[in-house]
Amino acid sequence: MFRIYMHRERASIADRESQRDTSRMSTTITFETPVADHDPALYTSHGEFSPIEGLAAVDNDAVAQYDRDGFLVVRSAFAAERINDALAELRAMSEAVDPDCAQVAFEGVMRRHIDEALGPDADVGDLDLRDRDEVSRILSMIDPQVRARMVRKFMGFTKTHPPLGAIANDKAMRAAIERLVGEPTKLFQTMALVKPPGGREKPWHQDHAYFDLPLDAKICGVWIALGHVTAQNGAMFMLRGAHRDGPVVHFKRRDWQICDTEIAGKQPVALEMEAGDLVFFDAKIPHGTPTNRTNEQRWALQFHYVPRSVEQIAQEMRLAVFGSEGKDVEC
Numbered sequence: 001m002f003r004i005y006m007h008r009e010r011a012s013i014a015d016r017e018s019q020r021d022t023s024r025m026s027t028t029i030t031f032e033t034p035v036a037d038h039d040p041a042l043y044t045s046h047g048e049f050s051p052i053e054g055l056a057a058v059d060n061d062a063v064a065q066y067d068r069d070g071f072l073v074v075r076s077a078f079a080a081e082r083i084n085d086a087l088a089e090l091r092a093m094s095e096a097v098d099p100d101c102a103q104v105a106f107e108g109v110m111r112r113h114i115d116e117a118l119g120p121d122a123d124v125g126d127l128d129l130r131d132r133d134e135v136s137r138i139l140s141m142i143d144p145q146v147r148a149r150m151v152r153k154f155m156g157f158t159k160t161h162p163p164l165g166a167i168a169n170d171k172a173m174r175a176a177i178e179r180l181v182g183e184p185t186k187l188f189q190t191m192a193l194v195k196p197p198g199g200r201e202k203p204w205h206q207d208h209a210y211f212d213l214p215l216d217a218k219i220c221g222v223w224i225a226l227g228h229v230t231a232q233n234g235a236m237f238m239l240r241g242a243h244r245d246g247p248v249v250h251f252k253r254r255d256w257q258i259c260d261t262e263i264a265g266k267q268p269v270a271l272e273m274e275a276g277d278l279v280f281f282d283a284k285i286p287h288g289t290p291t292n293r294t295n296e297q298r299w300a301l302q303f304h305y306v307p308r309s310v311e312q313i314a315q316e317m318r319l320a321v322f323g324s325e326g327k328d329v330e331c
């Protein structure tokens with residue numbers, strides 16, 4: 001089943017995984033609005049970072065590094081076989097008319113293809129969003145490989161796609177997260193980020209700004225590279241240590257984001273990685289990813305874990321801190 005959204009934002013819900021990740025689900029489709037390109041200077045890398053080797057190396061020193069820098073890169077966290085299985089699953093989802101997950105978001109360029117499929121007298125705005133068969137018919141008219149290269153992200157898939165669920169629930173990774181957070185955690189949100197060729201920037205932001213969760217909750221994000229990741233194809237850029245400066249007000253510009261002027265002149269670091277490497281990051285670390293300037297997709301999985309004891313807060317409390325333009329947003 002499909003539900004279609006023409007815009008990027010929709011209601012944010014606490015404990016997103018448990019509410020959306022049911023077996024056989026209705027997929028929400030989002031055709032994003034095309035956005036302006038970014039200033040390349042926002043993504044100039046300064047300096048190095050100090051990765052550790054393997055999840056077993058998450059010891060007290062690594063925890064101290066995570067607390068100090070706001071992120072920790074782990075090389076070779078997952079074996080090639082697990083990564084290849086995940087990638088095969090995601091490739092199949094990208095080509096499917098129904099990817100069987102909670103949400104799929106297409107890049108803005110997809111709107112042009114929908115317009116073409118609808119013919120000369122109609123455009124994407126005329127599509128009857130409630131008509132599942134019609135939507136499937138239109139999506140089927142676009143070559144699956146072309147369609148696949150316009151997918152930006154999937155959300156909510158751990159129950160319906162076991163190779164992806166197995167990574168989100170990997171014992172060694174969960175144990176490392178528990179060490180970093182200092183208490184038992186639960187899976188809160190899942191995403192697969194398929195930055196396609198020309199795929200848009202995810203502007204600078206703090207993930208906590210998107211979550212209706214207490215400000216002092218220690219939320220841990222994990223971003224897992226499923227291929228070679230470089231500054232050119234859309235690596236994660238982070239502002240080392242800036243999580244300790246606390247929340248930053250966000251504004252609706254190219255996305256719900258930190259203002260470019262806040263980032264200009266700062267010294268971010270690009271986290272270039274290989275398949276199977278990952279970065280653990282604090283949900284208050286400012287980060288962003290540039291446009292993919294290559295011809296290949298940049299595949300990544302991103303999961304968020306929250307302390308089991310954490311309860312949802314009212315959206316108004318989040319907006320009072322991160323800015324009132326952030327209603328019903330999702331990162």
Ligand SMILES: O=C(O)CCC(=O)C(=O)O
Pocket residue numbers: 193195202207234287288289300302331
């Ligand atoms: O992988 C990306 O391009 C962006 C990931 C990210 O920062 C997010 O979705 O919050």
